[in-house]
Amino acid sequence: MGIFSxxxxxxxxxxxxxxxxxxxxxxxxLRFTEFFSLRGATGPLLGLLALCVFLSFAxxxxxxxxxxxxxxxxxxVLGIMAVGMTFVILIAGIxxxxxxxxxxxMMVLGYLNVxxxxxxxxxxxxxxxxxxxxxxxAGLLITEFQVPxxxxxxxxxxxxxxxxxxxxxxxxxxxxxxxxxxxxxxxxGGFLTITVAVMLVVFVLAVLFQRYRAGGRVLxxxxxxxxxxxxxxxxxxxxxxxxxTVCAGLAGLSGILLAARLDAVQPSSGIAYELDAIAAxxxxxxxxxxxxxxxxGTIIGVLxxxxxxxxxxxxxxxxxxxxxxxxxxxxxxxxxxxxxxRKK
Amino acid sequence: xxxxxxxxxxxxxxxxxxxxxTEVLHGFDMDVYAGEVxxxxxxxxxxKSTVSNVISGTILPSSGEMTWRGAPYxxxxxxxxxxxxxxxxxxxxxxxxxxxxxxxxxxxxxxxKAGRIDRKEMEERAYRGLERLGLDISAKRTVEGLSxxxxxxxxxxxxxxxxxxxxxxxxxTAALGGAETRLxxxxxxxxxxxxxxxxxxxHRLEEIKQIADRIVVMRDGDKVEEFDTADLPVRTIVEAxxxxxxxxxxxxxxxxxxxxxxxxxxxxxALGHFSGVNFEVRKGEIFGIxxxxxxxxxxxxxxxxxxxxxxxxxxxxxxxxxxxxxPRDAIGNGLVLxxxxxxxxxxxxSHYIQxxxxxxxxxxxxxxxxxxxxxxxxxxxxxxxxxxxxxRGHQNADEMSGGNQQKVVLxxxxxxxxxxxxxxxxxxxxxxxxxxxxxxxxxxLAEQGVAVIFVSSDLEEVLGVSNRILVMSNGRQADILDRHxxxxxxxxxxxxxxxxRASDQGELVKPTKGAQGEWHG
Numbered sequence: 016m017g018i019f020s021x022x023x024x025x026x027x028x029x030x031x032x033x034x035x036x037x038x039x040x041x042x043x044x045l046r047f048t049e050f051f052s053l054r055g056a057t058g059p060l061l062g063l064l065a066l067c068v069f070l071s072f073a074x075x076x077x078x079x080x081x082x083x084x085x086x087x088x089x090x091x092v093l094g095i096m097a098v099g100m101t102f103v104i105l106i107a108g109i110x111x112x113x114x115x116x117x118x119x120x121m122m123v124l125g126y127l128n129v130x131x132x133x134x135x136x137x138x139x140x141x142x143x144x145x146x147x148x149x150x151x152x153a154g155l156l157i158t159e160f161q162v163p164x165x166x167x168x169x170x171x172x173x174x175x176x177x178x179x180x181x182x183x184x185x186x187x188x189x190x191x192x193x194x195x196x197x198x199x200x201x202x203x204g205g206f207l208t209i210t211v212a213v214m215l216v217v218f219v220l221a222v223l224f225q226r227y228r229a230g231g232r233v234l235x236x237x238x239x240x241x242x243x244x245x246x247x248x249x250x251x252x253x254x255x256x257x258x259x260t261v262c263a264g265l266a267g268l269s270g271i272l273l274a275a276r277l278d279a280v281q282p283s284s285g286i287a288y289e290l291d292a293i294a295a296x297x298x299x300x301x302x303x304x305x306x307x308x309x310x311x312g313t314i315i316g317v318l319x320x321x322x323x324x325x326x327x328x329x330x331x332x333x334x335x336x337x338x339x340x341x342x343x344x345x346x347x348x349x350x351x352x353x354x355x356x357r358k359k
Numbered sequence: 360x361x362x363x364x365x366x367x368x369x370x371x372x373x374x375x376x377x378x379x380x381t382e383v384l385h386g387f388d389m390d391v392y393a394g395e396v397x398x399x400x401x402x403x404x405x406x407k408s409t410v411s412n413v414i415s416g417t418i419l420p421s422s423g424e425m426t427w428r429g430a431p432y433x434x435x436x437x438x439x440x441x442x443x444x445x446x447x448x449x450x451x452x453x454x455x456x457x458x459x460x461x462x463x464x465x466x467x468x469x470x471x472k473a474g475r476i477d478r479k480e481m482e483e484r485a486y487r488g489l490e491r492l493g494l495d496i497s498a499k500r501t502v503e504g505l506s507x508x509x510x511x512x513x514x515x516x517x518x519x520x521x522x523x524x525x526x527x528x529x530x531x532t533a534a535l536g537g538a539e540t541r542l543x544x545x546x547x548x549x550x551x552x553x554x555x556x557x558x559x560x561x562h563r564l565e566e567i568k569q570i571a572d573r574i575v576v577m578r579d580g581d582k583v584e585e586f587d588t589a590d591l592p593v594r595t596i597v598e599a600x601x602x603x604x605x606x607x608x609x610x611x612x613x614x615x616x617x618x619x620x621x622x623x624x625x626x627x628x629a630l631g632h633f634s635g636v637n638f639e640v641r642k643g644e645i646f647g648i649x650x651x652x653x654x655x656x657x658x659x660x661x662x663x664x665x666x667x668x669x670x671x672x673x674x675x676x677x678x679x680x681x682x683x684x685x686p687r688d689a690i691g692n693g694l695v696l697x698x699x700x701x702x703x704x705x706x707x708x709s710h711y712i713q714x715x716x717x718x719x720x721x722x723x724x725x726x727x728x729x730x731x732x733x734x735x736x737x738x739x740x741x742x743x744x745x746x747x748x749x750x751r752g753h754q755n756a757d758e759m760s761g762g763n764q765q766k767v768v769l770x771x772x773x774x775x776x777x778x779x780x781x782x783x784x785x786x787x788x789x790x791x792x793x794x795x796x797x798x799x800x801x802x803x804l805a806e807q808g809v810a811v812i813f814v815s816s817d818l819e820e821v822l823g824v825s826n827r828i829l830v831m832s833n834g835r836q837a838d839i840l841d842r843h844x845x846x847x848x849x850x851x852x853x854x855x856x857x858x859x860r861a862s863d864q865g866e867l868v869k870p871t872k873g874a875q876g877e878w879h880g
Contacts, residue, residue, distance in 0.1 A: 228728055229730055232721070236714075243703075243718070245685075246666055246698055246704055246705075247719040248686050
């Protein structure tokens, strides 16, 4: 619950100018630890660590830098999508359209770059704009026409998927410039691919926004009680439209990264991805009724899903059984949270 | 009445009800006889609903006894009350709009035949029930689209098919027009002649004369007066309702300046809750708004604060038109609302106090949009101290007492140093100590030159704390009274007068001797 409180002292140095260097350093240290503090997500974090310890002993290959980087590569799409979904769920909404919107973004990218021959910069911008637009429309449906978020984004899920298919009549597009795919393959400094770097930047910006921007704090108020937020002078409608727009835009961004990884786009991409994103958010401790949780927890949730899939593959568990295991993890995560809540 | 020789069908003896340390019903006695209408009257919060809920099994009394048709009666739940033959018709209708009338009447106890619902039987019995009330409509039709009066009658028909011998009607005419009210009263007469006893709760005193045989008046959880006839001057009834309870201590209130801060011109609600309201509030003035529940007081202050849409009219602040379209407009101009329901409108209960205070004070805790947690904590801490809140910043709002929650809501708004403060029922449901500290706070604001608008259902409180009082009745501005000319009886008369209704009820409202012209002159 204490969204504000654990990060106290943080930014205090902004307010007092005559602070000496020593305290500044102390503040900076505090700031560092606070940034990585995970209020409300300690349960999922312990779960993640336990999972990692178990897999380190159960397999030969899990505990290695190389495998860790693999996991990061594999979670880029889900990770970025889940960040947007976190904001939506934080305001007690839901977005079922992200998988389809991702496919639409990929097809717009392919069409603009390969078919229309435009430079990649234009194609990427176009894809992001197309994706964000779907979220903007869904947001307007929800705020201006009082359509429940479930229905509005269900409709958008169908519309975006249809549009994605219409662009090439269902077939895939290949032929992106070679550097595009290299961005997902080359590990700069032996470490980071461009796609993973993009994901990390999104994570950092999202955490900063949610914890330290007034606009981020407002989302908690809206999720906690929209009428209280409205009476407090918060523009609930605008914030809601923006949240759906950003969520769809991030789904579009994850589509661009997937296109880079696959070096191809096809309109059937991303089917049921919205459910993975929702699962990651829920495992990370954000309540579907809104007002509690955050991106920090979601990152843990995404890592749990990523590590679990990776580990189960290393253990040669069948993909069907993997689905069952992930389902059980969702139940476990929510049950633990409910239990803790009741104990309080 | 003649009934006094016969034994009552229902009697209540020494009924008490406490919530925690607060007793809301102090040993209430009452009798109801077959074939009579007893009016149960009292101000808001006098305990009428508690009594009817005890009889209908919704609330269990803390102590006391009830007798129903000669046998001890203690319903554990509404089902038992219904099975005993006591039906309660609530103020808000509880019908299922998409089902047919017959289905509504028999929901949960459908007549069965060979394992299936016997529709024919159900519809026939429902139709007989409707007919008994003089309603000639098909029981097969859906409830949706029926007038409120007809829906009310369907509720009554439902109670009658259960063979109710006692009906409790809670403000049944609140939403009815003149003709509909006449229809309802005609049916009540018919039920009386069939020996059904009726407890009738209403704020419309002029109706009471029409329909009631006896009157029981409640105040502060006690029966204060019982009249064996309803043929009384309205003033007598009002005086009994208002009473002269123990004088509470209110602080001395300051004299406002002559400078008008807030001006309301011809304000009308877009939702139809009130219309044509005009007044001005001066610098340092405490302006009370009185009226019955549903008179439009809350809706009026919400509209002024931009929380509800305005159809017509203007709000001027220091001569400038600031008619707000959303809460933000009003807040930006230094006009804040402390809403009626602190739990649903004032606080995010599951969040910290310091967060709740920050939600309406982001400017004070941010630097170019970046929130400083240190400032959030300090800002909350300062205001917790300033307003005497018992609690800490990192405590959840739902862990606090009602009085302290209310202080947090006040703090969250007063921290903005507003020019106009609208307080909607700021003392509802809080204890005496917290009340007087809220009065002190109001007076303190006025002394600083803030214009305070103060809505309350507690008449004594409005009279005690206000410089002037606006009385509202049925969405209209009945009058504005000066502190020295206002008294409880006058305010209640204005609040219950509802001149607008009197005209559309035609011959229904015949001013009887005594009440007529006696007071307004």
